[in-house]
Amino acid sequence: MKQQQVQEHFGRQADEYEELMVRLVPQYLFQHQIIEDLLPDEDRAYRVLDLGCGNGVLSELVFRRLPRAQVVGFDLTEKMLAAYRKKLAGFTDRFTLQAGDFRVDPLGSDYDLILAGLTLHHLTWPEREAFYRRLYAALRSGGRFIARDIIIDEEPEVTGDHYLLWKKFMQSRGEDPEFWYARHVEKDHPMTLTDHFSWLREAGFTKTACHWRLYNFAVTSAEKP
Numbered sequence: 223m224k225q226q227q228v229q230e231h232f233g234r235q236a237d238e239y240e241e242l243m244v245r246l247v248p249q250y251l252f253q254h255q256i257i258e259d260l261l262p263d264e265d266r267a268y269r270v271l272d273l274g275c276g277n278g279v280l281s282e283l284v285f286r287r288l289p290r291a292q293v294v295g296f297d298l299t300e301k302m303l304a305a306y307r308k309k310l311a312g313f314t315d316r317f318t319l320q321a322g323d324f325r326v327d328p329l330g331s332d333y334d335l336i337l338a339g340l341t342l343h344h345l346t347w348p349e350r351e352a353f354y355r356r357l358y359a360a361l362r363s364g365g366r367f368i369a370r371d372i373i374i375d376e377e378p379e380v381t382g383d384h385y386l387l388w389k390k391f392m393q394s395r396g397e398d399p400e401f402w403y404a405r406h407v408e409k410d411h412p413m414t415l416t417d418h419f420s421w422l423r424e425a426g427f428t429k430t431a432c433h434w435r436l437y438n439f440a441v442t443s444a445e446k447p
C-alpha cells in the first residue's frame with residue numbers, strides 16, 4: 223500500500239479499531255495474553271518501540287505489565303496516533319509518539335523490546351528482508367522482537383484452506399469475508415514463517431520461535447544475542 227492509502231485506510235478505522243479487529247482477526251484478544259507472557263519479568267526501565275502502534279493496544283500491555291518501561295509509538299496514520307493519545311491518556315509520561323513511515327524514517331536505537339502488531343505485512347517481501355536488519359540494529363544486545371501478523375503457509379493448498387477458515391470466522395462475526403479477503407489480497411504481503419525466521423536469522427537474530435498460530439495468523443519472537 224502507498225503511504226496515503228495506508229493513512230486513509232487506518233484513518234477510517236481509528237475510532238472503532240479494536241472492535242473491528244475482534245471481528246476480523248481470530249483470537250485477537252487472546253493474542254494479547256500470549257504477547258504479555260513474552261514481555262520481560264523484571265521491573266526495569268525498558269525502552270520499547272511499538273512499531274505500527276495504531277491506537278496503542280500493545281503499548282497498553284507494556285504500561286500495565288512493566289511499570290517503568292518507556293514506549294516510542296511509531297505510526298504513519300495521524301488519526302491512529304490521536305486514538306493512541308486518547309486511549310492511553312493515563313500514561314502520557316510514559317510514551318512519545320513518532321509520526322512517520324518506518325520504511326524510510328529512522329526507528330531510533332537502544333531498544334530492549336520491539337513490538338510489531340499486524341503491521342509488517344505492509345512491507346513487500348524484499349523490503350521486509352532488509353527491514354529485519356534495521357530492527358536488529360535498533361535493538362540492544364539481549365533485546366527481543368515480538369511480532370504478530372498475518373501469514374501464509376509453506377504449502378499453497380494449506381494456505382487456501384486457511385483462507386476458507388478465516389472467511390468462515392469473519393462471516394460468523396457479521397463481517398463480509400469476500401470484501402476483507404479481496405482487500406488483503408490486493409494490499410498485503412503476508413509471508414511464510416519459514417521465510418520470516420530465515421530472514422530474521424540472516425539479520426543476526428537467534429531464538430526465533432512461534433508461540434501461537436491459528437491458520438493464517440501467528441505470534442512470533444526472536445532475540446538479539
Ligand SMILES: C[S@@+](CC[C@H](N)C(=O)[O-])C[C@H]1O[C@@H](n2cnc3c(N)ncnc32)[C@H](O)[C@@H]1O
Nearest residue numbers: 274275276297298299302323324339340341344
Ligand atoms: C492493523 S494496525 C496494527 C495496530 C496494533 N499494532 C495492533 O497490533 O493491533 C497497523 C498499523 O500500522 C500502521 N502502518 C502501516 N504501514 C506503516 C508504515 N509504513 N509506517 C508506519 N506505520 C505504518 C498503520 O497506520 C496502522 O496504524
